[in-house]
Amino acid sequence: MNDPMDQPIIVLENVDKFFGAFQALKGINLTVRKRERVVVCGPSGSGKSTMIRCINRLEEHDGGRIVVDGHELTSGDKNIDAVRREVGMVFQSFNLFPHLKVIDNLMLAPRLVRKLGKAEAREQAMHLLERVRIPDQADKYPSQLSGGQQQRVAIARSLCMNPEIMLFDEPTSALDPEMISEVLDVMVDLAEDGMTMIVVSHEMGFARKVADTVVFMDAGEIIERNPPAEFFEHPKNERTKLFLSQIITH
Amino acid sequence: MSFDIALVFDSIPKMLEGIGLTLELLFLSTSIGLILAVITLLMRISGRRFLAWPAMAYIYVFRGTPILVQIFVIYYGLPQFDLIRESIFWAILREPFGCMVVALSLNAGAYVSEILRGGLLGVDRGLHEAGKALGMSTPQRFIYITTPIAVRLAIPAYSNDFISMLKATALASTVTLLDMTGVARTIVAKTFAPYEIFIAAAMIYMVMTWFIQRGFGLFERRMSRYVKP
Numbered sequence: 001m002n003d004p005m006d007q008p009i010i011v012l013e014n015v016d017k018f019f020g021a022f023q024a025l026k027g028i029n030l031t032v033r034k035r036e037r038v039v040v041c042g043p044s045g046s047g048k049s050t051m052i053r054c055i056n057r058l059e060e061h062d063g064g065r066i067v068v069d070g071h072e073l074t075s076g077d078k079n080i081d082a083v084r085r086e087v088g089m090v091f092q093s094f095n096l097f098p099h100l101k102v103i104d105n106l107m108l109a110p111r112l113v114r115k116l117g118k119a120e121a122r123e124q125a126m127h128l129l130e131r132v133r134i135p136d137q138a139d140k141y142p143s144q145l146s147g148g149q150q151q152r153v154a155i156a157r158s159l160c161m162n163p164e165i166m167l168f169d170e171p172t173s174a175l176d177p178e179m180i181s182e183v184l185d186v187m188v189d190l191a192e193d194g195m196t197m198i199v200v201s202h203e204m205g206f207a208r209k210v211a212d213t214v215v216f217m218d219a220g221e222i223i224e225r226n227p228p229a230e231f232f233e234h235p236k237n238e239r240t241k242l243f244l245s246q247i248i249t250h
Numbered sequence: 251m252s253f254d255i256a257l258v259f260d261s262i263p264k265m266l267e268g269i270g271l272t273l274e275l276l277f278l279s280t281s282i283g284l285i286l287a288v289i290t291l292l293m294r295i296s297g298r299r300f301l302a303w304p305a306m307a308y309i310y311v312f313r314g315t316p317i318l319v320q321i322f323v324i325y326y327g328l329p330q331f332d333l334i335r336e337s338i339f340w341a342i343l344r345e346p347f348g349c350m351v352v353a354l355s356l357n358a359g360a361y362v363s364e365i366l367r368g369g370l371l372g373v374d375r376g377l378h379e380a381g382k383a384l385g386m387s388t389p390q391r392f393i394y395i396t397t398p399i400a401v402r403l404a405i406p407a408y409s410n411d412f413i414s415m416l417k418a419t420a421l422a423s424t425v426t427l428l429d430m431t432g433v434a435r436t437i438v439a440k441t442f443a444p445y446e447i448f449i450a451a452a453m454i455y456m457v458m459t460w461f462i463q464r465g466f467g468l469f470e471r472r473m474s475r476y477v478k479p
């Protein structure tokens with residue numbers, strides 16, 4: 001990860017976010033390098049989702065700077081399309097398009113946004129379904145799949161846009177325990193292929209195995225960031241220690 | 251009191267002479283109404299006040315007054331204005347049929363735009379975000395994600411409104427038109443048997459309603475293939 005080739009691809013500088021009078025992000029500073037895998041954890045309401053949603057502008061930040069692969073996100077929406085094409089996002093609740101078959105979920109955006117032809121879009125979609133190990137479900141509707149399968153479809157759908165960066169917002173927390181590993185396995189594959197990833201997750205096993213950096217947030221601030229070994233073995237901040245003791249006893 | 255069941259069945263063929271007009275009123279005004287509804291809805295959700303307010307005022311006026319009153323205003327009231335008589339709309343508004351179509355369409359437009367809005371509100375916000383995150387533009391999301399889902403959600407309420415429209419066409423008989431109810435009234439005037447004749451009319455409306463219900467039922471099933479059984 002300290003390869004000098006790996007330039008910063010996401011930079012957050014002093015980012016503030018308000019919901020009305022409530023400040024959800026307080027001067028966030030975070031730099032993510034190309035191919036870096038960052039796992040973000042922290043208590044509920046600490047601003048994890050808000051932070052990653054600012055990166056593809058599902059939320060607009062109110063202060064500071066966000067630069068994604070050289071595009072600064074400003075209030076004039078010019079760069080948003082470019083950024084969204086490079087940033088894929090996977091949600092806790094899958095958000096698959098319920099009225100479209102799996103294959104059509106994967107083909108819609110490539111056809112509309114990347115203007116791919118039908119055959120090309122289909123070929124790519126099938127290829128990605130193989131990568132997430134469910135090519136046999138292509139002609140089903142999302143409601144006919146298990147949660148784990150749906151989340152893998154959602155990952156494949158994001159990959160269809162050939163993103164440089166993938167954001168995951170608690171991708172396994174809506175899943176039954178026996179389905180968590182099939183989704184994490186796909187994410188591990190992605191990480192091994194060199195995808196830049198920010199993953200909001202409390203799956204500490206995944207963090208230890210895959211993360212280059214673990215970030216702990218509380219009350220809208222980044223409290224601690226360290227490589228996993230350091231983070232788990234020698235947490236410095238009291239809030240981190242408390243949080244870790246709570247998840248581990250879970 | 252005697253009930254002449256033969257008269258019920260004898261009057262049905264005569265009354266069917268009015269069914270053409272009833273269907274014309276129904277299909278013309280539901281079609282125009284649907285177009286108006288979509289325009290009104292787009293104005294309402296445009297986020298621009300100068301578009302949203304007129305749309306809301308229109309909906310309020312037409313939902314807030316009886317159709318019969320609207321018909322009378324359009325049929326008896328508007329011709330009093332020179333402006334109307336000299337306008338291109340006069341060709342439509344001088345005929346009771348035109349007045350009826352105008353009144354029913356405006357009514358359908360107001361109600362159906364609210365029905366469609368209900369459908370839109372039922373579309374999960376997360377799907378929008380997924381579309382955004384994939385780089386889809388607002389119109390693309392509206393056409394490929396929101397609309398198909400909203401339409402399915404709106405079908406039950408829309409079919410209800412469609413059936414109400416069928417029954418509202420009967421008001422045409424109040425402005426001299428010979429729709430099914432109009433024909434029924436002329437038969438009553440000759441036979442002095444309102445009971446039998448109106449029961450016959452009721453039966454025909456019920457059969458028509460059955461077909462409408464069935465049609466929408468099939469459509470809903472088709473649109474709902476993807477929903478978990």
Ligand SMILES: Nc1ncnc2c1ncn2[C@@H]1O[C@H](COP(=O)(O)OP(=O)(O)OP(=O)(O)O)[C@@H](O)[C@H]1O
Nearest residue numbers: 019020022024042043044045046047048049050051
């Ligand atoms: N759209 C919104 N309007 C108002 N407040 C919001 C909104 N979204 C988030 N918040 C608030 O901002 C804070 C941070 O929310 P966020 O969803 O980022 O937390 P989180 O760390 O992802 O928590 P969780 O683990 O529960 O998902 C919370 O207090 C939340 O109530």
Ligand SMILES: [Mg+2]
Nearest residue numbers: 048049050169
């Ligand atoms: Mg969250």
